[in-house]
Amino acid sequence: MYIKNLQLLNYRNYKELSIELCKNVNVFIGDNAQGKTNILESMYYCGFAKSHRTNKDKELINWNAEKAFVSLSVGKNRLDKKIDINILKDGKKSIQVNSIKIKKIGELVGIFNVVMFSPEDLKIAKESPGIRRKFLDMEISQLNPKYYHSLVQYNKILMERNFVLRKACNDESMLDIYDIQMAQFGAYIISQRIKYLDKLNLYGEQIHKDITSNKENIKFNYLCSTKLDDIEGNLIKSLKKNRLKDIDRRNTSVGPHRDDFSIYINDVDVKSFGSQGQQRTAVLTIKFASLRIIKEITGEYPVLLLDDVLSELDFSRKRYILSSIGSIQTVITCTGIEDLYEYLDENSKVFRVKDGKIIYS
């Protein structure tokens, strides 16, 4: 899969932009705050109708405009796709795929597969469980529409359950119904997350060995708030068991919205004891394993977006990335290009970004 063309109108600091990308390495180079990340963000946005930086779509619209427009033409093994998204000031957006309006974001997710690696992704290795859950949810959603649907349903029921818990007189019969529904959707979510982590272990093991010259072993493990034998049955039991506590705290204390996964390197928990370098390498492994998982399931590599990460990595890790991308279309942002030259060839494209414009390509 590869991006053929990107068009922007009033997106962040771009008034108007239309660029053709090449099938392999595309580099966006420029000083700080010129609009390099904005370009990657707009590409990612076409995958999920969601920015990787903000939940407020309004922020994507140029300060002097009423609406923004992003259009991405994607080359695929089977049918090529064109994704057009209009973003309006009131937070609404309209999405068209091949000129046909879609009703739900679920219909967009999975059409354009993408793996983004940005400095914020280091949080996957070192910060709170919510960041790791979000990573799993985004990755699995783009591969499995049923997962995305289950997640939307689960979150809706969770909100309703919490609403009932917050009311002074709790409606126990309502809570019984919510528990059953949450257990159904929750069990599916948990089972798919475990499956995904199995694949992450499968691919991650060799990738991590390659990056660390066989010095380190990596292992991912799902941390579940309920027993894993009969997930649905056990979730119902746990929800019932914790009901008094939940009423007291006015919040739902068990379910996949509370789960996490651990990352161990050589049997040491990376989150608590890993060095900065180990945390960085763990995330690099996760991202490269994600590429392989998407390839295994869809038959095509996704587009790889590398936002300002190369400068953060040492020589050997940089080398690993640049020599492993092979046939994967890769879009890189950076402030200097010197150490990239040996990985560029006559097919690569270099775009210079200045103040919301491409000066040359």
Ligand SMILES: Nc1ncnc2c1ncn2[C@@H]1O[C@H](COP(=O)(O)OP(=O)(O)OP(=O)(O)O)[C@@H](O)[C@H]1O
């Ligand atoms: N809605 C918006 N309208 C107009 N300009 C915006 C908007 N949002 C952000 N900007 C501008 O976009 C620029 C930042 O762009 P971006 O984050 O892409 O920078 P960058 O080139 O990746 O920089 P760095 O190398 O520092 O990461 C800033 O100048 C910012 O003021």
